[in-house]
Amino acid sequence: MSQCEQPKYMIKFKELDNKILLCYSSDYPTHNWVYHELDKSGRVTISKVFKFSQKNLSSAFNKEDEEAPVEFEVAVKDGEYYRFPKDILSLKHDLYVHEDIKLERRFFVAERNISIFPKIDNMVNRPIYIGGDEEDAISMPVYYGLLKTFPNTNELNKYVSARISGVLSSYIEINDDYEERYQQYLNKKNGRKGANLQYDFSNLELIKFTSISEKLNSMLEDEVSYTEAQWQEELLQIILLLYPKYIHAFKEAPVRDTYNKADRKIDYLLIDSSGNTDIIEIKKPFDKCIVTTRTYRDNYIPLRELSGTVMQIEKYIFYLNKWGKKGEEKLTEHYKDELPENFKIKITNPSGIIIMGRKKGMTHEQVQDFEVIKRKYKNVIDIITYDDLLERLKFTISQWSKTHNKLIQATGRGMGR
Structure with a gap:
């Protein structure tokens, strides 16, 4: 110097x-x-x-x-x-x-x-x-x-005016809304700004969802080489990535049928990060398992495979709800070694997810009636076809791609960091 x-x-x-x-x-x-x-x-x-x-x-x-x-x-x-x-x-x-x-x-x-x-x-x-x-x-x-x-002098003056007017406005008429002017000033002022997490993770999300899409397409092209158990295990990995709120999926989870005084097993019990339970049923995507090919009174109706799976999940949900607090304690104790310390499993109106079948090859009318069937159970069960999964992945990849490109243009940074 x-x-x-x-x-x-x-x-x-x-x-x-x-x-x-x-x-x-x-x-x-x-x-x-x-x-x-x-x-x-x-x-x-x-x-x-x-x-x-x-x-x-x-x-x-x-x-x-x-x-x-x-x-x-x-x-x-x-x-x-x-x-x-x-x-x-x-x-x-x-x-x-x-x-x-x-x-x-x-x-x-x-x-x-x-x-x-x-x-x-x-x-x-x-x-x-x-x-x-x-x-x-x-x-x-x-x-x-x-x-x-x-705060600079302008901000301090606006703050003082806002505080004074806030007190006096209850007793006398104020010639301006000084509190509103102060809030407008704060809204325009640059606040705290941290790292751009969207930019940091957008490329990773693109890689993740693209990999999932490629994996699912590969499985669907060669489904005959998988056993039912192998298919479920592979697809469950995809589901946990697509639904990150779930932190664990337990196979053959115990549930008590209190009416018949019998022990049952749920194929897969999902646990979210708050401890809430849901049920998922995964079926291999063989053809003609969703709706009939012929109409009944001008309607396409669910085939036995779909109706039976819906019924099965409804019964599991019924069993869980009736098991209640005792069931929460039993499940928490049963899986304590696989869950975080002091984590509690909760049974609070569980919902179900069914993944099965293809919409590919269905007529427009069949798809329409299938949507009616899905909405009938929407409040309890989400029925998803493999084509629905592929479509969701397609839109997710497209959106992350747009986001990533916009962020690159906005920040002036390239793909590598």
């Missing part, structure tokens, strides 16, 4: 012999008052922030050059940092500022002469580090972001 010259502003910093000097000058009143104050009381406060004593003074009064700035030693070099003694800034801990940081008054003082570091110092129990690689150091982008959060 260059030597101090007559500053344009009142305060300037310079580096000299591994020290930082604060240079203070003033046109009116002249800065010579600083020397008089030090002679009189032994201490002086500069810019309502920096508190100096005679021992910090690095310059001397010069009658021949009264415009020369007053200089104080404010920091000394300590490794890659400059250490600001706590008493100079009225802190409980020393302040360390990295050597690469350019110092200026606004680094220490916010609008209306608010001293920044005492605010931070009151919230921590250790020295404050700004910049560099020190553990727990505040990075410069974060620190300058913090400076922007301090």
Whole structure:
């Protein structure tokens, strides 16, 4: 840094012999008052922030050059940092500022002469580090972001007007809605902004859903090579990725048939992150298992395979609901080693998912009647064909692709990071 010259502003910093000097000058009143104050009381406060004593003074009064700035030693070099003694800034801990940081008054003082570091110092129990690689150091982008959060004069005035009008409006008529104006100002002001998670994960989501789509298409092209059990296991992996709310699927989960006093087994019991239970039935996608090929009174009706699967899930839901709290305790105990610690399984109006059949090859009328059948059970059971799954994947991939491309254009970043 260059030597101090007559500053344009009142305060300037310079580096000299591994020290930082604060240079203070003033046109009116002249800065010579600083020397008089030090002679009189032994201490002086500069810019309502920096508190100096005679021992910090690095310059001397010069009658021949009264415009020369007053200089104080404010920091000394300590490794890659400059250490600001706590008493100079009225802190409980020393302040360390990295050597690469350019110092200026606004680094220490916010609008209306608010001293920044005492605010931070009151919230921590250790020295404050700004910049560099020190553990727990505040990075410069974060620190300058913090400076922007301090209210400026305009914001403070609007806030005061809003508070006053809020009290007075109950008693007298106010000529404007100052509270609304303050809220409008806050809405326009840039708030806290973190990492763009959509950008960070959009490419990963594209890869994930594209891989799922390719996997499902491959399975459907070669379904005959899978046994029913193998098919269910493979598809369950896909379902857990498509429905991330579920954290586990238990095969042959026990359930008590309290009416017949018998133990039953649910093919797959889904558990979501809140502990709630749902049931899923997965069938291989053989043809003609959804609706009839001929109409009954001008309607296509469910085939036995679909009707039987719906009935099976309805019975499982019935068993679970009747089992109630005792069932929750039994299931929680049964699966405690496979679930997070203190996790509780809940039976709260379970719903069902059926994955079976193809819409491929169905007529328009058959598809329409199938939609009527699906909606009949919609409040309890979601009936999904393999073509529905493929379509959902197609739209999901398309949307993530658009999102990713828009974010690349908006941020100016390429695919690689």
